[in-house]
Amino acid sequence: MSTLYLDNVSKVYDxxxxxxxxxLSMHIEDGEIxxxxxxxxxxxxxxxxxxAGLESITDGEIRVGNRVVNALRPAQRNVAMAxxxxxxxxxxxxxxxxxxxxxxxxxxxxxxxKRVKQIAAMLEITDLLDRYPPSISGGAQQRVSLARALIRNxxxxxxxxxxxQLEPQxxxxxxxRIKDYIIAHKMTTVVVTHDQTEAIALADRIAVMEKGxxxxxxxxxxxxxxxxxxFVASFxxxxxxxxxxxxxxxxxxxxxxxxxxxxxxxxxxxxxxxGKLGDGKRIVVGVRPHRIGLAPGERAEGTNLVGEVTSNHxxxxxxxxxxxxxxxxxxxxxxxxxxxxxxxxxxVAISGxxxxxxxxxxxxxxxxxxxxAASLVA
Amino acid sequence: MAFLEITGLSKSFKDHKVINDLSIGxxxxxxxxxxxxxxxxxxxxxxxxAGMMxxxxxEIDIDGQSVVDANPEDRDIGMAFQNYALYPHxxxxxxxxxxxxxxxxxxxxxxxxxxxxxxMLRIDHVLDHxxxxxxxxxxxRTALARSxxxxxxxxxxxxxxxxxxxxxxxxxxxxxPRVLRRYESTVIYVTQDYKEAMALxxxxxxxxxxxxxxAAAPHEIYDSPSTIRIARLFGDPPINLLPVRPITGxxxxxxxVAGSTVRLPADRAALSGRECMFGIRSENVVVSLEPNNGIPxxxxxxxxxxxxxxMLLGGNEGTELFASCPQGGPMDRLRGRHNAWITLDLAHxxxxxxxNGARI
Numbered sequence: 001m002s003t004l005y006l007d008n009v010s011k012v013y014d015x016x017x018x019x020x021x022x023x024l025s026m027h028i029e030d031g032e033i034x035x036x037x038x039x040x041x042x043x044x045x046x047x048x049x050x051x052a053g054l055e056s057i058t059d060g061e062i063r064v065g066n067r068v069v070n071a072l073r074p075a076q077r078n079v080a081m082a083x084x085x086x087x088x089x090x091x092x093x094x095x096x097x098x099x100x101x102x103x104x105x106x107x108x109x110x111x112x113x114k115r116v117k118q119i120a121a122m123l124e125i126t127d128l129l130d131r132y133p134p135s136i137s138g139g140a141q142q143r144v145s146l147a148r149a150l151i152r153n154x155x156x157x158x159x160x161x162x163x164x165q166l167e168p169q170x171x172x173x174x175x176x177r178i179k180d181y182i183i184a185h186k187m188t189t190v191v192v193t194h195d196q197t198e199a200i201a202l203a204d205r206i207a208v209m210e211k212g213x214x215x216x217x218x219x220x221x222x223x224x225x226x227x228x229x230x231f232v233a234s235f236x237x238x239x240x241x242x243x244x245x246x247x248x249x250x251x252x253x254x255x256x257x258x259x260x261x262x263x264x265x266x267x268x269x270x271x272x273x274x275g276k277l278g279d280g281k282r283i284v285v286g287v288r289p290h291r292i293g294l295a296p297g298e299r300a301e302g303t304n305l306v307g308e309v310t311s312n313h314x315x316x317x318x319x320x321x322x323x324x325x326x327x328x329x330x331x332x333x334x335x336x337x338x339x340x341x342x343x344x345x346x347x348v349a350i351s352g353x354x355x356x357x358x359x360x361x362x363x364x365x366x367x368x369x370x371x372x373a374a375s376l377v378a
Numbered sequence: 379m380a381f382l383e384i385t386g387l388s389k390s391f392k393d394h395k396v397i398n399d400l401s402i403g404x405x406x407x408x409x410x411x412x413x414x415x416x417x418x419x420x421x422x423x424x425x426x427x428a429g430m431m432x433x434x435x436x437e438i439d440i441d442g443q444s445v446v447d448a449n450p451e452d453r454d455i456g457m458a459f460q461n462y463a464l465y466p467h468x469x470x471x472x473x474x475x476x477x478x479x480x481x482x483x484x485x486x487x488x489x490x491x492x493x494x495x496x497x498m499l500r501i502d503h504v505l506d507h508x509x510x511x512x513x514x515x516x517x518x519r520t521a522l523a524r525s526x527x528x529x530x531x532x533x534x535x536x537x538x539x540x541x542x543x544x545x546x547x548x549x550x551x552x553x554x555p556r557v558l559r560r561y562e563s564t565v566i567y568v569t570q571d572y573k574e575a576m577a578l579x580x581x582x583x584x585x586x587x588x589x590x591x592x593a594a595a596p597h598e599i600y601d602s603p604s605t606i607r608i609a610r611l612f613g614d615p616p617i618n619l620l621p622v623r624p625i626t627g628x629x630x631x632x633x634x635v636a637g638s639t640v641r642l643p644a645d646r647a648a649l650s651g652r653e654c655m656f657g658i659r660s661e662n663v664v665v666s667l668e669p670n671n672g673i674p675x676x677x678x679x680x681x682x683x684x685x686x687x688x689m690l691l692g693g694n695e696g697t698e699l700f701a702s703c704p705q706g707g708p709m710d711r712l713r714g715r716h717n718a719w720i721t722l723d724l725a726h727x728x729x730x731x732x733x734n735g736a737r738i
Contacts, residue, residue, distance in 0.1 A: 039543070168415075169610060169616050172614060172615035172616065172681070172683070172688060172700065173615070173698070173700075175681050176678065176679040176681050176688070176689075176690035176700075177678070177679070177690065179680075179681055180679035180690065183679070183713060183714045183715075184714070196544070197684070200682050200683070201681035201682060201683055201688070202681065204713070220682060221705075221710070224685075234545055235544075235545070238544070238548075238684050238685075239548040240544065240545055240548065290685050310552065310555075310556050311551075311552045311555050311556065313552075313576070313577030314576060314577070314597060315573050315576055315577060316576065316597075316600040316612065316613060316659075317659075317660075317661045317686065317702065318684070318685075318686075320552075320577065322552035329552070331548070333685065336661075342555075
C-alpha cells in the first residue's frame with residue numbers, strides 16, 4: 001500500500017555500549033514482502049519496533065510513503081502489527097479481537113463480518129471465533145493475532161515472528177495462503193523471523209542482520225547464490241555453503257585441509273574487483289552444496305575431483321551426501337535418486353561458475369559470481 | 379533375538395499409557411531413529427531403557443541378558459541429553475571422564491580414552507575449559523563424548539541437536555554417523571524432526587499412541603507409509619490428502635479430483651465404490667502453465683522451501699493441492715496468481731482406508 005524507507009536508522013539503548021541497530025538503510029517498495037532475518041539479539045525486532053513507533057529512533061529517518069514518521073505516535077503511522085507475544089485482548093472474543101482495528105477504522109459492520117469470516121477461514125480459526133483467547137492454544141492465539149493485523153488496510157504490515165508457534169502440519173499451508181493474500185492485496189509487508197525457511201518461503205527480499213548491522217539485503221536466490229560475506233554464506237542455505245580455507249597459488253586456488261596442507265587445486269580464474277589477486281593471498285572458497293555435480297561420469301568446466309562418501313542422507317525428495325576429498329569435508333545435495341553408498345568413491349564436479357571467493361581476513365566476498373537477475377517486484 | 383530386544387514395554391502416568399506394549403529388536407551397530415510428534419513419549423522410552431525410570435511391565439535384553447532389574451550404571455548404556463546436562467564446575471575433560479571414574483579405570487587409561495574421544499569429536503583443544511567457556515557446539519560435542527567414552531554397547535541420544543544452530547546441526551548430522559560407526563555402537567536416537575530421523579536412521583521407528591506404528595528404512599516409510607497418520611508426519615509440505623470415491627465404468631476406474639475426472643491404473647479397480655482417502659506427495663503433482671489435458675486449477679502462491687518450489691494450487695470445490703519441483707526452472711520468476719494445469723503421477727499415489735487409516 002505504500003513504500004517504507006529506512007535511512008541510516010540507529011538505535012542506542014540507554015547505558016548500552018553498542019548500537020542495537022547501526023545505520024540501517026533499506027528501501028522497501030510498494031507491495032513488497034521483506035523479511036528481517038537473524039538470530040536473537042541481531043537487531044531485527046528493534047528495527048521493526050522503530051518502524052511501528054514502539055521504540056524511539058536514536059538516529060536516522062523512517063518514511064512511510066512520503067511522510068517522515070520519526071516523531072509520530074504508533075496510531076498515527078498507519079501500520080498494522082502482529083506481535084510475537086500475540087497481545088490479544090483477553091475479555092474480547094476471537095471475533096472481536098480480529099475486528100478491533102476495523103471498528104476503529106469505521107468500516108461498515110456488514111463488511112467487517114464478511115472480512116472476518118474470510119480471514120478466519122484462511123487461517124483455520126473459524127471454529128474459534130466465539131471463544132476467548134485464554135481458552136485456545138498458543139498456536140491458535142498466534143493465528144488470531146496474525147488475522148487481526150492482516151485484515152486491516154494499512155500502509156505497512158509488520159509481522160513479528162508470525163508463525164513461530166504454528167503446528168508443523170499447518171505451516172506450509174498457512175505460509176502459502178498468507179503469501180497469496182498479501183500479494184493479492186498488494187500489502188507492503190515486513191516479517192521478522194529467525195527461521196530462514198520461513199523467510200525464504202515468504203519474502204521477495206531478505207535483510208540478514210547480525211550484531212545490529214545489515215549484512216546483506218537481497219532476494220532469497222541471491223543470498224544463497226551470491227552471499228556478500230562469510231557470515232551470510234555460513235548462515236543461509238540448508239545445508240549452508242561449503243567453505244574451504246585456501247590460498248592463491250600461480251593464479252589458481254590451492255584448497256587447504258584441516259591440517260593446513262594443500263588438499264586439491266581448483267583451476268579457476270581468481271580476480272576481484274581490484275583485479276588479480278596476488279600469490280599467497282589467504283582466501284576462503286565457497287561452493288553451494290546444490291551446485292556440486294555427483295552424477296557418475298559428470299564432468300564440469302572447472303574442477304573435477306574424486307571423493308569418498310562418508311554419509312548419505314536421503315530425505316525423500318532429495319539427497320544430502322557428505323564426502324571427503326583428501327581431508328576436506330564436502331557436502332553436496334542431489335536429487336532423490338543419487339546413488340552414493342557409504343565408503344564408495346564418487347566423482348565430484350565443481351564448475352568455475354559455482355565458485356565464490358571471500359577475503360579470509362575481512363570475510364567480505366571478493367568474487368560473488370555472475371550478476372543477479374532483476375527483482376521480482378517492479 | 380536381536381542385540382537389543384525390547385518386548386511388551388509399558389509405562390503409565392496416572393491413567394495415561396505413555397508407552398503401551400511396545401516391542402522392537404535392534405541389531406548390533408544399528409542406528410535406530412525414533413521419531414514422533416512432541417509429547418508422544420520418546421523421552422520416556424529412552425529413560426526406561428536407560429533405567430532412569432522403572433517400567434510398569436516388559437522386558438529389555440541387551441546381548442541376551444535381561445537388564446530390567448539392573449541399575450542404570452550397570453546396563454552398559456551411554457546417554458546424551460537435549461540440554462547437554464554437563465557438570466558446570468568440571469572441565470570438559472572431567473565431564474567426559476565422569477563415566478569412567480566410577481569404574482576403576484587407571485588414570486593413564488582415562489587420559490588416553492578421553493583424549494581419543496575428544497579428538498574424534500574435534501574438541502581436544504578445549505578439554506581444560508569449563509562448560510561456560512565452551513560454544514554451543516562444543517558443549518554438544520562434550521556431552522556426546524561423555525556418552526561414548528565408556529564404549530557402551532548401547533548409546534541413547536535424546537534429541538541432541540535440538541538446541542544447536544543450523545550450521546552446527548548440519549556439521550553434526552554429517553559427522554555423527556562416522557563417529558558412531560567407528561565405535562560400533564548400537565544407537566537409539568530420538569528426534570522430533572522427521573528429516574533428521576530420515577537422514578540419520580538405518581531404520582526410522584515412528585512412535586504413535588505409545589508404540590511403534592511403523593519401523594522401517596527411511597525410503598520405505600516415506601514411499602510406503604503404513605497409515606495415513608504416518609504419511610502425514612513425513613514430508614514438507616505434508617502429503618496431499620483428498621476424499622475420493624473411485625468408480626469403475628466402461629472407461630476404467632475413475633475418480634474425481636477438483637471437479638475433473640482422473641483415470642486410475644487398472645490395478646486399482648478393487649477400489650470401485652469405496653469411499654477412501656487419496657494421498658499424493660507434492661513432488662508427484664506436476665504443474666504446467668500451458669493449457670493441457672490436466673486438471674485446471676489456480677496457482678495461488680509459490681513458496682520456495684529447501685531449494686524446491688512449493689506451489690499451492692486451488693481448484694473446484696475448495697480443493698487445495700501442493701505441488702513441488704526443483705528450483706532453477708521457469709517457475710522461479712513467478713509471483714502472484716496464475717492459471718495452471720496439473721497432472722498426477724498416480725504410480726506414486728496412495729489410498730487409505732477411511733476407518734482405520736491403513737494404506738490400501
